[in-house]
Amino acid sequence: xxxxxxxxxxxxxxxxxxxxxxxxxxxxxxxxxxxxxxxxxxxxxxxxxxxxxxxxxxxxxxxxxxxxxxxxxxxxxxxxxxxxxxxxxxxxxxxxxxxxxxxxxxxxxxxxx
Amino acid sequence: xxxxxxxxxxxxxxxxxxxxxxxxxxxxxxxxxxxxxxxxxxxxxxxxxxxxxxxxxxxxxxxxxxxxxxxxxxxxxxxxxxxxxxxxxxxxxxxxxxxxxxxxxxxxxxxxxx
Numbered sequence: 599x600x601x602x603x604x605x606x607x608x609x610x611x612x613x614x615x616x617x618x619x620x621x622x623x624x625x626x627x628x629x630x631x632x633x634x635x636x637x638x639x640x641x642x643x644x645x646x647x648x649x650x651x652x653x654x655x656x657x658x659x660x661x662x663x664x665x666x667x668x669x670x671x672x673x674x675x676x677x678x679x680x681x682x683x684x685x686x687x688x689x690x691x692x693x694x695x696x697x698x699x700x701x702x703x704x705x706x707x708x709x710x711x
Numbered sequence: 712x713x714x715x716x717x718x719x720x721x722x723x724x725x726x727x728x729x730x731x732x733x734x735x736x737x738x739x740x741x742x743x744x745x746x747x748x749x750x751x752x753x754x755x756x757x758x759x760x761x762x763x764x765x766x767x768x769x770x771x772x773x774x775x776x777x778x779x780x781x782x783x784x785x786x787x788x789x790x791x792x793x794x795x796x797x798x799x800x801x802x803x804x805x806x807x808x809x810x811x812x813x814x815x816x817x818x819x820x821x822x823x824x825x
Contacts (some may be wrong), residue, residue, distance in 0.1 A: 609739045616784075630812050632812075634816075640818060641714075641715075641802070641817050641818040641819060642802065642804075642813075642816035643816070644813055644814070644815075646781055647812060647813070649812060675773060687753075687754065690811060696759070697744070697767075697806075698744075698756045698759065698770075699744075699746075699754075699756065699814060700756075701753050701754040702753065703751075703752075703753040704753060704754075
């Protein structure tokens with residue numbers, strides 16, 4: 599079956615630090631990959647996505663590259679801000695059930711000033 | 712409205728009571744999903760509606776859970792005889808049929824069973 603494994607948190611960084619949150623997946627076929635973000639008190643929002651191998655998704659300074667050879671979709675940002683503090687979820691959409699998102703367990707990021 | 716709307720935002724209920732959770736999807740979105748977010752369990756798929764097709768109920772954890780979608784729009788998730796393990800945040804999402812790769816989520820209903 600499909601599964602997503604992401605780096606366990608919590609992750610605590612100082613402002614302007616470099617961020618990496620690792621995500622690897624297991625899936626049948628050729629999944630689409632996503633990062634969702636949940637800010638405090640808010641709902642899940644799509645942060646970025648990539649639908650095929652070697653695609654790079656980017657948004658708000660965050661990037662993730664779809665690596666089929668390593669089945670990975672690591673999230674990176676060169677300089678985090680306090681406002682990036684949130685829970686980040688890696689997810690995939692795959693196979694015959696191409697509507698069920700499979701999520702990782704989430705990584706809590708706290709950025710201190 | 713501009714986004715997916717869920718009500719109530721918080722619900723506290725006594726064990727054994729029934730609860731109904733409501734979801735108003737984005738207008739024009741044909742696909743609607745329910746997920747459950749539990750502490751330590753992450754996000755679990757519950758049920759999926761697409762247009763007039765039969766829903767995919769494969770994620771419902773027990774027969775105490777049911778959902779319906781009336782008129783292809785509003786959906787209600789019903790939990791009968793609630794148990795403490797049902798305590799979680801219930802999330803609704805919708806997506807346009809033309810692009811199922813983007814699901815728009817509501818803010819969720821936090822259910823606490825005491």
